[in-house]
Structures are given as C-alpha cells and as structure tokens.
Amino acid sequence: MSAARDALSRTRLLTLTGPGGVGKTRLALKLAESLRKRYRDGVEVIELATLETGELLEPAVAAALGLRDSHPDPMGLLVEHLWGRRMLLVLDNCEHLGLLCAHFVERLLHATPRLRILVTSRHSLGVHGEQVLPVPPLSVPGPGRAPHEEVLAGRALHEVARPGPMTPGRTVREVARHDSVRLFVERAAHVVPGFSLKAGNLACVVRLVRRLEGIPLAIELAAARLRNLSLDELAYELDRRFDVLAAGGPMALPRHQTLRATIEWSYRLCSPEEQRLWARLSMFAGGVDLETAETVCSGEGIDSLDVLDLLTGLVDKSVLFRDGPGFRMLESLRAYGGEQLAPAERHWLRRRFIGHYRELTETHRTDQLVSDQLERYLALRRELPNIRVALQTCLNEPALAPLGLGTASAMWCFWVLAGALTEGRYWIEHGLGLVPEPGRTRATALWVDSMLALRQGDLDGAIPRLEECRELTGSLGYEDLVPYAVRTEGVAACTAGDTRHGLALLCESLALHRALNDMDGLMFNLYFAAAYGSTEDPGLAAEFGEELLALSETHHALVSRAYAQFALGVARWNLGDYTQAEALLTAAARFTGEINDRWCLTQCLEVLAWIAGARDEHERAAELLGAAHSLWQAAGAAPERLCYHATWHEQCARQARHALGKPAFTSAFRHGTKLGVDRAVTYAVRPQEARPELRHSP
Numbered sequence: 001m002s003a004a005r006d007a008l009s010r011t012r013l014l015t016l017t018g019p020g021g022v023g024k025t026r027l028a029l030k031l032a033e034s035l036r037k038r039y040r041d042g043v044e045v046i047e048l049a050t051l052e053t054g055e056l057l058e059p060a061v062a063a064a065l066g067l068r069d070s071h072p073d074p075m076g077l078l079v080e081h082l083w084g085r086r087m088l089l090v091l092d093n094c095e096h097l098g099l100l101c102a103h104f105v106e107r108l109l110h111a112t113p114r115l116r117i118l119v120t121s122r123h124s125l126g127v128h129g130e131q132v133l134p135v136p137p138l139s140v141p142g143p144g145r146a147p148h149e150e151v152l153a154g155r156a157l158h159e160v161a162r163p164g165p166m167t168p169g170r171t172v173r174e175v176a177r178h179d180s181v182r183l184f185v186e187r188a189a190h191v192v193p194g195f196s197l198k199a200g201n202l203a204c205v206v207r208l209v210r211r212l213e214g215i216p217l218a219i220e221l222a223a224a225r226l227r228n229l230s231l232d233e234l235a236y237e238l239d240r241r242f243d244v245l246a247a248g249g250p251m252a253l254p255r256h257q258t259l260r261a262t263i264e265w266s267y268r269l270c271s272p273e274e275q276r277l278w279a280r281l282s283m284f285a286g287g288v289d290l291e292t293a294e295t296v297c298s299g300e301g302i303d304s305l306d307v308l309d310l311l312t313g314l315v316d317k318s319v320l321f322r323d324g325p326g327f328r329m330l331e332s333l334r335a336y337g338g339e340q341l342a343p344a345e346r347h348w349l350r351r352r353f354i355g356h357y358r359e360l361t362e363t364h365r366t367d368q369l370v371s372d373q374l375e376r377y378l379a380l381r382r383e384l385p386n387i388r389v390a391l392q393t394c395l396n397e398p399a400l401a402p403l404g405l406g407t408a409s410a411m412w413c414f415w416v417l418a419g420a421l422t423e424g425r426y427w428i429e430h431g432l433g434l435v436p437e438p439g440r441t442r443a444t445a446l447w448v449d450s451m452l453a454l455r456q457g458d459l460d461g462a463i464p465r466l467e468e469c470r471e472l473t474g475s476l477g478y479e480d481l482v483p484y485a486v487r488t489e490g491v492a493a494c495t496a497g498d499t500r501h502g503l504a505l506l507c508e509s510l511a512l513h514r515a516l517n518d519m520d521g522l523m524f525n526l527y528f529a530a531a532y533g534s535t536e537d538p539g540l541a542a543e544f545g546e547e548l549l550a551l552s553e554t555h556h557a558l559v560s561r562a563y564a565q566f567a568l569g570v571a572r573w574n575l576g577d578y579t580q581a582e583a584l585l586t587a588a589a590r591f592t593g594e595i596n597d598r599w600c601l602t603q604c605l606e607v608l609a610w611i612a613g614a615r616d617e618h619e620r621a622a623e624l625l626g627a628a629h630s631l632w633q634a635a636g637a638a639p640e641r642l643c644y645h646a647t648w649h650e651q652c653a654r655q656a657r658h659a660l661g662k663p664a665f666t667s668a669f670r671h672g673t674k675l676g677v678d679r680a681v682t683y684a685v686r687p688q689e690a691r692p693e694l695r696h697s698p
Contacts, residue, residue, distance in 0.1 A: 004031050004133055008088070008116060011131040012109055015119040018135035020332035021217025021259045024120040025092050027135055031118065032090050039116075041087040049093035049331045050285040050385035052392045054100030059422040061091075061104075068419025068599055068635040075107065081634060082112040089115060093331060095122040102127050137214030138179035141206045172197055180209035183216060187223035187318075195226070204231050211238050217332060218262035224318035225269065241265040263336045266317060275340065276301050277310045278319055278329075282337035283353050286385025287328035296356050300348065350393055354400065357383070357390035358407050367413035368520045371556035374595060380414050387411075391427050398434060402441050405431030409441070412448040413524075417559070417597060419635070421452045428452070440481070443472040447484045454491050457641055462492055483512035487525050494532040499643050503533045503540075510544075523551060523560055530567035534644050538574035545571050559597070562588045566600055566607075570644060573607055582611050586685045593681035601681070602631035606639055606649065608684050613652040618659040619668050621652055626672020627680035 004027070007014045016024045032043045046064040051057065058074040067077055082089075089108075094101045102125040105117055109129070119125060124132045175181055176197050184205060188195040197205060208231075212218040225234055242261055267275060280297040281288060288296075290308060298304035311327055314320040320327045329337070341349065360383060364376040380387070387407070394404025408427035415424030428449045435442055446469035453462035466489055473481045490505030506529040513522040526548035533541035545568030552561035569584035589604035609624035632638050639645035657665040675683065 001027070001031060001034070004118075005035065007131050007133055008035065008118065011129065012116045013105065013119070013125075013127060013130045014117075015121055015124050015130055015132050016135050017121060017124055017132055019122065019215070019259055020335075021215050021330070022135050022137055023216045024135050026216075028090055028092055028118055028120050032088065035088060039087045041085040043088045043090065045090040045092065047092050048097060048101075050388070051097065052285065052388045054097040054104075056388075056423055056426060057097060057100055057104050059420060059426075061089075063418070063420055063423075066596075066598070066634060068421075068637075074422050075104075078108065079111040082108070082115050084114060085112070086114045087116075088118060090118045090120075092120045094119050094125070101125065138183060138209075138216060138219075140180045140210045140214045141175050141178050172199060172202060175202055175206060178209070180212070180214040180216075180219060181205055184209055184219050184223055187220050188226050191224060191226045201231055204235050208235055208238065211235075211242060212262060213258045215259050215262070217330065218259050220318045221262050221266045224316065225266070227316055228269075237269075238262075238265065241268075259332065260336070263333060266319065267336065267340070270317065270319075271310075271313070273302055273306060274310050274313050274317075274319075277307070278314060278333075279337045279340040279345075280349055281314075281320070281327075281329060282334045282341070283349060283389060284329075284386055285334075285389050286383060287323050287326045288386075289326040292356065293327070296349070296352050299352075300345065354390045354393055354403060357387050358403060361387065361407050361410050365410055365413070366417060366559070367524065369523045369551060369555045369557050369560060371558075373557050373559040377414060377417055377559065380411065381418060395427075395430050395434060401431055401434035402439075405435050405445050406441050409445045409448045412451065415452060416455060417599075419599065421456050425449060425452050425456075438472055438476060440476075440478060443469055443476065443478055443481055444484075446472065447481070447488050450488050451491065454488070454495050457495070457637075459492065459495055462488075466492060480516055480518070483509045483516065483518065483521055483525070486512065487521075487528065491528055491532070494643055497643065499532060499536045503529065503536050506532065519551070523548065523557075526551070527560075527563050527567050530564075530571055531644055534567070534570040534574050535647070538571050542568060542571035542575060545569075558591065559595075562591045562597070562600055566604055569604070570607055573610060573648075578611050578614055582608065585611070589681055590685045593677065593685075596677075598631055598677070599635060601677070602628055602635060602637075603642075603645070605631065605680060605684055606645060610648050610652045613655050616659070618656040619664070622656045622660060622665050622668035623672035623675075624680075624684060625649075625653060625656070626669040627675050627684070628672075629669070630673040630675075631677070631680075 004014065004016070008031075016028055018024050029045065032045055036043045044065060046061055048057070048060070051060055058078065062068075062074045062078050062081075065078070065081065067074075067081055091101070091105070105119065105125060106127045109115065109117065109127075124130060176185070181197065185195065185197050208222060209219060212222060222234060222238065225237075229237065241264075242258075267278065270278065277293075277297055280302075281293065283296070284292075290311065293311060294304045294307045298307055302310070311320060315322060315327065319333055320329055322328075361380065364379050366373055366377045366380070370376070391404050391408060394400040394407070405428065408424065408431055412424065415421055428445050432442065432445055432449065435445075446465045450462040450465040450469065453459075453465070466485065469481075469485045470489075472478070473485055486505055487509035490502045490509060493499075493502030493505055495502075506525060510522065510525050510529060513525055526544045530541045530545035530548060533544065545564060549561065549564040549568055551557075552564050565584040565588035569581045569588065572578075572581035572584065585604045585608050589601055589608065592598075592601040592604065605624055605628040609621045609628060612618075612624060613621035628639075639649040656668075660668065672680070
C-alpha cells in the first residue's frame with residue numbers, strides 16, 4: 001500500500017502485476033478507497049474481467065463512467081469528459097485484452113493531462129512511462145528449527161517431513177504477525193468456530209501457509225477444506241498433491257503452479273457433480289442465479305433438484321461466493337473450470353447457454369408496451385456480461401451467427417436506453433457481415449442498425465442500411481417490417497434537417513402500424529412523431545403525445561410514460577402552454593433521474609430552462625442550461641444537433657445572457673455545470689415557491 005501510494009504520486013500509470021489469486025484486485029480497491037480524497041474529481045473503478053473482446057473496451061469504460069456513447073467515437077467522448085479532470089481511473093483485470101488495452105491507456109493518458117490510471121494485470125502493459133509494481137504474496141514465517149525441521153531452511157518445500165513441535169524461539173505472537181497466517185486463521189475460524197492459532201497447531205499452520213507460498217486465494221481454498229478435514233489431514237493432503245506435481249519438475253513450484261496445484265487439488269476433492277457444475281458455471285462471466293443455473297447447467301449428470309445443494313457446496317469450498325441473489329466465481333477458478341469441459345460437453349453447454357440468453361432477451365424486450373419495462377431493462381443490464389458471452393459465441397460459430405444477429409437486434413431498445421449504441425452497432429454489424437443472406441433476420445438488423453446510427457448522428461452510416469432494408473422488405477414481402485423502415489426513414493429526414501418530409505414519413509408509418517394493430521411499434525412511432533413534429537406542427541405533435549401518454553398509462557408502462565411526458569411537454573411548450581409543459585417535464589425529470597436515464601433527463605432539463613427564461617427567471621434558466629450542458633457533454637451530444645431543440649436553445653441562452661449580463665450569466669451557467677445529476681434534478685423539480693434565491697458573484 002505504501003509503495004503503491006508513493007508510486008502514484010510520481011507516475012501517471014501504475015500497473016499492479018502478479019499471478020492470479022495474489023490479491024491485485026483487493027489491493028487496488030483498498031488503494032483506491034484510501035486515495036479518494038486526494039483526487040478532486042473522484043476515483044472510478046472499472047471491472048474488465050467480464051469484457052469478452054477488447055474492441056468494446058472504449059464504450060465499456062465510457063458506460064461505466066456514466067457516459068452515453070451517442071456518437072461513433074467513444075474515445076473522443078472519453079477524452080472530452082476526462083480532459084482537465086484530476087481523477088484516478090482503476091482498470092481491473094486487463095491481461096486478457098492485450099495490446100488493445102495498452103493502446104487505449106496510452107491514448108487516454110496522452111490526451112488527458114491530469115488523469116492517473118491504476119491497472120491490475122498478470123503482466124505489464126508495456127506503455128511508455130508505465131511504472132510496474134509486482135504484488136508479492138502475503139508474508140510467511142521463515143524456516144523453523146524444531147528437531148523434525150532441522151534441514152527445512154536448506155531444502156525444497158516438497159521434500160520437507162511432517163512438521164514437529166516448534167522451538168521455544170518462535171512464539172505464537174511472532175508467527176501471527178505474518179499476513180498469510182492471519183488470513184488462514186481468519187478463514188479457518190469461519191469454517192471451524194473457535195479456531196485460533198496456538199502452540200499445538202503452530203507448526204502445522206506455518207507449514208500450510210509456506211506450502212501455499214502466501215498466495216491468498218490458495219490459502220482461502222485450503223482453509224475451506226477444514227469443513228471435512230482436520231488440520232493435520234489438510235497438511236498431509238496438500239503435501240501429497242504437491243509432491244506428485246514436483247516429482248517430475250523443478251525443485252520448487254513457481255507461484256503460478258502453486259495456485260494451479262491448489263485449485264486442481266480443490267477440484268479433485270469436490271464430488272463428481274460439484275466438479276461438473278464448477279466446469280459448467282465457467283460459462284457465466286457475470287455470475288448466475290439459482291434459476292438460471294438450474295435451467296442451463298442441469299442434465300447430463302446433474303439433476304436440477306440437486307443444483308441448489310451443489311451451489312451451496314461450492315460456496316462452502318470457496319469456489320463460489322454469494323453476490324446479492326446470485327453466485328459469482330473468481331476469474332482464476334472460472335478459467336480452470338472452463339478447461340475441464342470436454343469438447344462434447346462444451347458443445348452441448350454452449351447451445352444451452354445461447355438458447356437461454358436468446359430467450360431471455362426476447363422475453364425481456366424493452367420495446368414493448370408492458371408494465372414491467374423498467375424491470376426488464378434492469379434485468380438485461382445485470383445479465384449483460386453473460387449476454388456478451390452468448391453473442392461472442394454465436395459470432396465465433398458461423399452456423400450460430402443468425403441467432404446472434406437476431407439477439408443483438410432484439411435488444412435495440414436496450415442499447416438506446418443504456419446508452420450503449422456503439423456496443424449495439426458492434427454486435428449487429430459483425431452479425432450482418434456473417435449473415436449476408438437475404439431474410440427477415442437481416443432485414444430487421446438493417447433498420448435497427450440504421451436507427452442506432454441515427455441516434456449517434458451518423459447519417460452516412462444509416463442511409464445505405466435503410467436503402468437495403470427497404471429493398472429487402474419489398475422484395476421478400478415482409479409487410480410487418482415496412483413500418484419500421486419507413487419510421488427510420490422519417491427520423492433520418494428529420495436528422496438531415498427536412499422535418500416536413502420527416503414528419504410526413506412518421507405519419508405514414510403510424511398509419512401502417514395502426515393497420516397492423518402493432519401497438520409496440522405504434523408506441524415508439526408516437527414518440528418520434530411527437531418529439532420531431534413539435535416544431536413543424538405542434539398541435540398535431542401534441543395529439544400524438546397525448547395518445548402516447550394515454551397508452552402508457554393504460555398499460556402501466558412507466559418508461560414509455562416518461563418519454564411521453566417529455567414529448568408532450570415539448571409540444572405544449574411550442575403551443576405556449578408553459579404551465580402544462582412544466583408539469584409534464586418535471587414529472588419526467590423526476591422519474592428519469594431516479595432510474596438514471598440521462599438521455600431523457602438531459603432533454604427535460606433543457607426545456608425546463610426555456611420555460612424559466614420565458615418567465616423571466618433568467619438566472620434559473622442559465623443554471624439549468626449549465627446543468628443540461630454537462631449532461632449533453634457526457635452524452636456526446638448537443639442540443640444544436642436535434643432539430644426540436646436547436647432554435648429554442650440558442651434563443652434561451654441569448655435572452656438570459658442579455659438580461660443578466662455576460663459575467664452573471666457565465667457565473668450562473670458554470671454553477672449549473674457543477675450541480676451533478678442528483679442536485680440538478682432536485683433543483684429542477686422543486687416547486688416555484690420553494691426555490692431558493694440564487695446568488696452568484698460575477
């Protein structure tokens with residue numbers, strides 16, 4: 001800790017290295033917490049072990065920082081957000097991302113002069129200016145001098161005889177000072193209540209922690225076996241296992257072999273059913289709950305009724321740990337488990353795994369008019385690491401590529417709500433490259449990819465996809481997909497600045513959805529028509545907004561209701577009904593602030609600023625513009641890029657600047673940018689009579 005703190009005061013990139021299980025992550029987390037007050041703009045810890053591909057590194061880091069990647073350059077978004085910030089970024093478990101991670105860190109450090117990065121990895125990144133701090137195992141007691149240990153200091157560990165009594169020169173207090181001993185005793189006491197270090201077990205404990213070379217994970221796995229073995233039996237079992245491994249190799253086992261030997265020993269002491277479940281659970285990068293484990297992992301030697309008992313057994317053996325309602329596995333154990341899958345079992349398990357997550361994404365679609373929209377979204381967000389494994393597995397096997405493309409397309413609304421547009425396009429465009437055959441799967445993916453591109457302002461990327469989609473839907477007779485293609489064309493026209501033509505296309509698409517009685521498609525179409533049509537025809541837009549609000553409330557669809565309130569609020573603003581507009585936007589801001597939907601929230605704060613300006617509350621308008629500005633930046637977006645925001649944004653800022661004078665406007669605006677999400681929402685939704693008087697000095 002001391003060395004790491006000192007290193008971070010002298011370098012902008014510190015990499016903690018060491019073998020798996022040595023405690024790099026725990027050290028990094030403890031270090032980050034201890035340094036939190038040193039960094040004015042905070043400390044952010046980002047777990048990368050569940051990221052299956054380095055190509056998603058940039059959008060994944062952006063998402064972890066709360067940034068919505070609404071344009072195709074997540075690195076540019078990160079640089080803009082982090083430039084000038086004095087903060088510490090912790091990237092945990094980077095070894096599997098290779099050169100892509102090294103290039104990412106190098107570019108980020110070069111572009112953000114005040115940022116410092118702490119990395120954990122099994123090897124250094126090799127980046128210029130990197131300082132490497134190897135993380136040693138926990139300290140272990142030195143060799144003893146008891147009658148049965150007289151040659152311990154000069155012999156390899158695997159040759160040592162069974163330990164005898166300790167000499168009077170080494171006391172319990174002295175041995176207990178070593179961290180490896182303290183960890184073993186602490187974990188043993190969890191397994192055997194009342195366990196403590198004393199003269200009678202001192203030699204055995206010392207032998208164990210030395211045999212395990214002070215590696216924390218190895219010590220925890222060994223201590224867990226005390227449920228079934230005495231301390232002497234535990235030491236004997238470890239001796240036997242390590243003697244076999246060392247017999248045909250070097251005199252002392254390197255540390256990575258020590259950990260592997262401990263994991264392998266722990267695996268062999270599991271029942272055959274526990275071994276099978278351990279191996280099958282290695283598929284789950286993001287952990288697993290009981291129901292999913294029963295669904296995916298049962299069969300072929302595991303009865304579904306036994307899964308709970310097997311999970312409990314693996315928890316008792318420190319192979320799994322509880323994580324909320326589910327279970328997780330450390331990466332070292334997960335990697336070992338994956339190696340134990342036979343080819344036939346791996347083939348069977350992959351298809352079961354993929355099928356489960358394809359069904360999950362279909363039953364948790366967030367683009368449907370249902371009462372559990374929010375719960376579906378949160379479930380997909382929790383399961384995203386496992387969904388990524390399923391998608392990557394599909395794209396690695398050509399025969400499964402259509403299934404992967406269909407899964408990524410079904411999640412289009414999740415990609416939008418989560419601000420994961422770049423990731424959504426990554427999976428869809430890779431899938432389109434692997435599924436060139438004309439068909440429903442490709443046609444659907446084409447309009448989805450176009451919509452995600454438009455949300456990023458990538459008109460050039462959207463148009464070719466749209467053209468192919470229209471051609472396919474026409475030639476193959478997919479009448480139910482035509483409204484989606486037309487709707488996306490309408491959004492494209494509005495994005496290009498032709499709102500009149502865009503609104504006409506959105507109205508055409510609405511009629512098609514109504515004819516097909518497609519209420520889910522109608523829901524989103526009403527939103528786009530209300531929002532994009534609010535400046536072109538605010539009366540018609542208000543009708544669309546009212547219809548969407550009524551639909552959402554009838555179906556208790558809370559997320560859709562918030563978007564309906566926003567779209568209707570914009571239309572009411574354009575009609576001059578400030579009171580109704582403010583009520584709608586305040587309600588939407590309160591809800592989207594609670595669920596951290598920053599896209600809708602940002603737009604609500606923007607329009608609430610206009611309303612404040614229209615009431616001559618120019619200081620409030622300037623502060624709300626500032627609050628919205630910081631969120632626009634985080635989203636990689638700008639009000640000027642949305643046709644229904646651009647004109648009013650400029651007018652509001654100009655009037656507030658004129659009324660307050662440039663110094664006072666700038667002061668209020670800057671104050672707003674520093675509010676943060678929670679304080680901005682609190683201020684924005686506070687009733688007018690309860691608003692505190694704002695005072696800003698030029």
